[in-house]
Amino acid sequence: MTADEPVFLAIDAGTGSVRAIAFDVDGRVVARAAREWTHRPTPGHLGGADFDTPGGWRLTADAVRQVVGHLGGHPIAAVGVSSMREGFVLYDEHGREVFACPNTDGRARRQAQQLADSGLAERIYELAGDWVSITAPARLLWLQQEQPEVFAATRHFGMLSDWVVHRLTGEFTTDPTCGSSSALFDLAARDWSGELAAAVDLPRGILPQVLECGTVVAGVTAEASVATGLPIGTPVLVGGADTQLALHGIGAEGGTPTVVAGTFWQTAFISDEPLIDPQRRLRTLCAVAPDSWMTEGINFLSGLSMRWFRDAFCPDATAEGGSAYDAMERWASAAPRGSNGLVAVLSNIMQTDAWHHAAPAFVGFDINSPAAFDRGTFIRAIEEAAAYVVRGHLAILSEVTGGRATAAGSLVLTGGSSAGALWPQIIAEVTGLTVQPSTAPEATAYGAARLAAAAVGAELPPLGAPGRAIIPSAGAVAEYDAAFEHWGRVYRAQLAATRASDLAPLFTPPGGLPYRAEAAVR
Structure with a gap:
């Protein structure tokens, strides 16, 4: 590219890090920088996590400044923003942050239970499409009860992507994708719900204007320019949610489900x-395009389960060179379908109002057969467990979508x-569907960059269009039909054992309804 060709900057505020990535007009990465962050525990409140806004902004600005420094003469045409979902920020009358939490904040368990007991959680789900476990209604009630002075001082509300936009422009806005993850939206209207805001005593005027994804909010302010190195007046777009922007980044459309397989997995249909x-x-939740929505099932920590096994049991995985995951998959490929009967008990199929998980376990291995139950067999069982949950989510999506x-x-x-x-092969054989891997790096950031380009009259193509197609054989699908049923029986038994003991489950949702047998793994 020539020295004066424009680039499009994406800022992605994720759960564990913030990334700034510049893409050229052909969709190639020109420069990138990342800064890791952690979320400090809330003193005195078990499960609580605070988002450090001053520190987070310093890290964000530092990453952006590093990218700007590597661009040379390339002008930045526009900035798109993305973030984790559910986390939000409150501001006082001067626009100063008075409260902020990430998506992992779990302090409001008692308040979530109050919403469930009162029946309001059901109404929230009817209108907003999500339960109260890690969304704004319970956290706002927590503030009213535990920190009323903070709630009284609040004059503005926004999601974490909105916070980045506010820091860059001084404006208060949101978009439907991130805004709807608050569980304060009327999904059908793609706007805030006055009914739900009133139900948690949130004044309607505190909620920001909703702008569709890709709308230019304003230009970079002088103060933000000093912090980031971005030129004053650089157009900044309204932000977006990570999963929905990842779907936009790869050009996902209605008609074909997409599995976004990261730390958590989302099986989504637009x-x-x-x-x-x-x-x-x-x-x-709302999807990127106007008049589009996304229904999803979440695999709890499926990607992290593989990383845990790598770190705990595979320190030699890179001894032969290359990726540790490549070596782990080679070992797993030697194990047969069904992993010789070994079952990895990890994530349960989603039941958003009563999403009970078993204590993590490996069930069914024989210590007298080390050859049949080596590391490769355990790795394959982890991959199969994730695929079984995808199969369960696809069955529900098929039912809901007719x-x-x-x-x-x-x-x-x-x-x-x-x-x-x-892993793609296992998913194809477990689900019986043709799998099209789309190995798009930085799909979320690229989705933000695509919106930034469109806002200034440019067009970036979808990234990483599906290449090879993995078509399962009928015999393999039949084998996995039986293995899936076996996994379900084992999971239900482990769930019962978890409930009858003091074992710690993989996850217990705040405000979840009591265990129901019909809501156990299917």
């Missing part, structure tokens, strides 16, 4: 109407876990 699961299993979600007979797989050869 539709032209807000599909609310009447059994409250999956959740629904068969549309699986009618095409295929799914797109993207995210870090899509890079290997074995």
